[in-house]
Amino acid sequence: MQKIANFVKNELKDDHTGHDLAHINRVVALTKTLISENPKANSKIAITAAYLHDVIDDKLVTDPNAKTNQVIDKLAELNFSKIEIHKIINIITHMSYSKNLSNHYELDINGQIVQDADRLDAIGAIGIARAFYFGGHFGDVMYDESQQPRINMNKVEYRKHTTVINHFYEKLFKLPDLMNTKTARKLAVQRKLYMENFVNEFKKEWH
Numbered sequence: 213m214q215k216i217a218n219f220v221k222n223e224l225k226d227d228h229t230g231h232d233l234a235h236i237n238r239v240v241a242l243t244k245t246l247i248s249e250n251p252k253a254n255s256k257i258a259i260t261a262a263y264l265h266d267v268i269d270d271k272l273v274t275d276p277n278a279k280t281n282q283v284i285d286k287l288a289e290l291n292f293s294k295i296e297i298h299k300i301i302n303i304i305t306h307m308s309y310s311k312n313l314s315n316h317y318e319l320d321i322n323g324q325i326v327q328d329a330d331r332l333d334a335i336g337a338i339g340i341a342r343a344f345y346f347g348g349h350f351g352d353v354m355y356d357e358s359q360q361p362r363i364n365m366n367k368v369e370y371r372k373h374t375t376v377i378n379h380f381y382e383k384l385f386k387l388p389d390l391m392n393t394k395t396a397r398k399l400a401v402q403r404k405l406y407m408e409n410f411v412n413e414f415k416k417e418w419h
Contacts, residue, residue, distance in 0.1 A: 216263045219286055223267045229349045230342035231266045235333060239265070242329035249395050250321055257296060258322040260287075261303040262329060268304060271371065280305065303327075309383055310367045324392035331387045332396055336403030339384055340410055347376035355418060380411050 221233050243262040247253045266272060268279040280301065287297045303323040307330065311317065319327060334342065344354070354376045361381035362374065374382065384407060388400035 213259060213263075215290055216260055216286075220263050220267060227272065228345075229272065230345045231269065231272055235342070236263060236266065238333050238338070239326070239329045242332050243326055246325040246328055246393055246395055250325060250393060253321050253325055254299075257299050257303075258325050260292075260296075261300045261307075261322065261326045264300065265304045265307060265326060265330060269308065271310075309387075310370050313370055314366050319392075328391050328393050328396035331391065332399055332403065335384050335387050335400060336406050339403065340407060343379055343384065344376050347373075347379065352376055355414070377411060377414065380407060 220236055224232055224236065227233075240259060240262045243258050244255075247255050247258055264283055267283055268276050270276045273279050283304075284297055284301065287300065292300070299320070299322065303319060303326055305311075306317040307319060307323055307327040309331070333339065347354070350373055352373050352375060356375050359375055359378060361378045362369065363382075365382070370382070385404065388397065388404045391397040391400050
C-alpha cells in the first residue's frame with residue numbers, strides 16, 4: 213500500500229485544484245473509518261481505490277484512458293490479481309458525481325464506501341475551502357446574482373464552469389442525500405449544516 217501511496221503522490225504532486233495528496237489522505241482515512249463499520253468490505257480493494265480515484269479523473273488529466281492503463285500496469289506490477297484490478301478500476305471509473313448524473317451506477321460495498329469518503333471530503337469546512345480553491349484555479353467568479361443554479365444537467369453541461377456559490381446548490385448540498393452508508397449519512401448532516409450557514413452568511417455579507 214505504501215507503493216500505491218508513493219505512486220499517487222508522484223501523479224498528483226503538481227495538483228492545485230484541491231485534488232492533491234492531502235485530499236487523497238483524508239479520503240483514505242475516511243474510507244478506513246467506514247470500513248470498520250462495514251464488515252463485508254474488502255479493505256485492500258477499498259483503500260487502494262481510495263488512493264487511486266483521482267489519478268484517472270477526466271477533469272484533471274488530458275488522457276484518462278492512458279492513465280487507466282497506467283494504473284492497471286502499476287497494480288499488476290504490485291501483484292494484484294486480475295479480479296482485484298477489475299474491481300478497483302470499476303470503482304474509480306464509476307464513482308464520480310458527474311458520471312452518475314445521467315446513469316446511476318450500482319457500486320459494490322467497497323465502491324460505496326470510497327464514494328462516500330470522497331463525497332464527505334467535498335462537503336463541510338474542507339468542502340468549502342476546496343470549492344473556492346478549485347473555482348479560483350479555473351478562474352470562476354465567487355458569486356453572480358444574475359446566474360441561477362442549473363438543474364437537471366448531464367455530464368457535459370455540469371463540466372461547464374459556473375460560480376463557486378452555485379456549485380453548492382448544483383452539487384454539494386445534494387451529496388448528503390446520496391450517501392450510501394449509515395455512518396457517512398450521519399457525518400454528512402453536520403457538514404451540510406455548516407455549508408448552509410456559510411452560504412447564508414456569505415450572501416448577507418455580499419450585500
